[in-house]
Amino acid sequence: MDAARLIAATRHALTQATEVAAVIAEAWQAQGLAQAIGGYLAVRGDPASRDAARALCLAGDRARDAAQPPGARSNAVRAARLTGVRDPTAVLRQLLAILAETGAALAAIACATEDERVYWQCIEALDATDDSKDRVRALLRRYEALRPDDPEEAPP
Numbered sequence: 001m002d003a004a005r006l007i008a009a010t011r012h013a014l015t016q017a018t019e020v021a022a023v024i025a026e027a028w029q030a031q032g033l034a035q036a037i038g039g040y041l042a043v044r045g046d047p048a049s050r051d052a053a054r055a056l057c058l059a060g061d062r063a064r065d066a067a068q069p070p071g072a073r074s075n076a077v078r079a080a081r082l083t084g085v086r087d088p089t090a091v092l093r094q095l096l097a098i099l100a101e102t103g104a105a106l107a108a109i110a111c112a113t114e115d116e117r118v119y120w121q122c123i124e125a126l127d128a129t130d131d132s133k134d135r136v137r138a139l140l141r142r143y144e145a146l147r148p149d150d151p152e153e154a155p156p
Contacts, residue, residue, distance in 0.1 A: 001081045003037050003091045007098050010078060014101060020118060023105045027125050029078050030102040034132045035060030036079035037095055041139070045088060049142040056135040063128030089147070092140040096133060103129045 010033060014026040038056030045053050085091050103126055110122035 001083055003033070003040070003082055003085045004087075004094060006033055006036075006078055006082060007091070007094045011098050011101065013078075014098070014105060017105075020109055020113065023109055024118075024121065024125065027102045027106055027129065030098050031060050031063040031125075031128065031132060032077035032079040033060070033082075034063065034095060034099065034136065036077075036082045037085060037091060038135070038139070040082060040085055041088060045085070046143065046146060048146075049139060052135070052139040052142050056132065056139050059128075059132045059135040063125070063132045089140065089143045092136055092143060096136045096140065099129055099133045099136065103133070 010026060010029050013029065014023070017023045017026050035057050038053050038058075038060055041053035042050050042057055106122045106126045106129065110119050110126065113119050113122070
């Protein structure tokens with residue numbers, strides 16, 4: 001499945017999540033996407049961007065560990081169905097957006113919960129999400145620099 005469709009599926013699942021555990025599980029799924037997209041681009045993406053893609057893959061892996069729902073040690077990661085990234089720049093923008101949405105959802109849970117374990121899990125996942133967003137931004141800058149002739153794609 002194309003990365004854009006997987007991101008859309010994760011966005012939909014995040015908007016439908018009403019329970020704390022479901023939101024945390026979707027944060028975990030979003031980090032799985034960061035890891036998978038980074039890994040895909042590290043192998044099949046632009047050679048000049050492969051180091052940045054590997055950094056995203058590693059950050060997604062670390063963040064996924066931080067956002068791991070308690071007791072969920074399965075490999076049921078939506079991102080495992082990734083088959084392609086048609087437009088890396090568009091996909092990285094979408095990934096950045098879903099990570100931002102995930103971060104906002106985690107922050108809302110952290111502010112509303114009275115359960116200290118849930119609070120700290122959200123804070124750790126939020127920190128990891130911020131790291132993944134930084135890696136996506138770095139990779140996005142590299143891909144945008146590859147297309148300076150397109151005014152909409154050129155970096156500011």
